[in-house]
Amino acid sequence: METTAKLYSLNYSNIKTYLFALLFVAGNIAFPQLCHLIPAGGPTLLPIYFFTLIASYKYGFRVGLLTAILSPIINHLLFTMPAASVLPAILIKSSLLAGTAALAARYVKKISLLAILAVILSYQIVGSAFEWALVGDFFAAAQDFRMGIPGMLIQWFGGYALLKAIAKL
Structure with missing residues (x-):
């Protein structure tokens, strides 16, 4: 299933880059707070990645990277979540997400369930x-695959639905 959409690649010299990044960072602050009301909500629902996916796919690598870096750091500074011990891994995964989502959107030029799954x-x-x-521990490193399948499904289907909803913007 694919949907044609307006996809962008904003530059760092464009004020919209920072405005959109701030909007998505706000989403990546609010959504994890809601998810953390559920026991094990963070590791299960992986909320810190959701708006990074949307930002990168819709507005390109620069907006996505700003969102990917600022979201975990601001969340950590405000709420000590994610914990400092997992912050480097989350920053790496968030940055990879920004790059792969922007690359997929640039390549397929559509909102595609298959492309989002690949991302x-x-x-x-x-x-x-x-x-x-x-961390030197495969079991710990594979936690997202052990616990985070619901979060990956939210990213896949929820990300697709949200991208479709904002497709013409």
């Missing part, structure tokens, strides 16, 4: 390999 699997697999190298 999610790519950043999770490569990110888990980086996390394994960081």
Whole structure:
């Protein structure tokens, strides 16, 4: 299933880059707070990645990267979540997500369930390999695949639905 959409690649010299990034960072602050009301909501629902996916796919790598870097750092500073021990892995995965989502959108030029699935699997697999190298524990690095399947499904279908809803903007 694919939907034609207006997809952008904003530059750092464009004020819209920063405005959209701030909007998506706000989403990546609010959504995790809601998810953390559920026991194990963070590791299960993976909320810190959701708006990074949307930002990158719709508005390009620069908006996505700003969202990917600022969201976990601001969340950590405000709420100590994510914990400092997992912050490097989350920053790596978020940055990979920004890159793969922007690349997929640029390549397919449409909102596609298959492309979004490829993005999610790519950043999770490569990110888990980086996390394994960081922590030296495969079981810990594979946590998103053990617990985070619901979150990946939310990213896949919820991301697709939200991107479709804002397709013409």
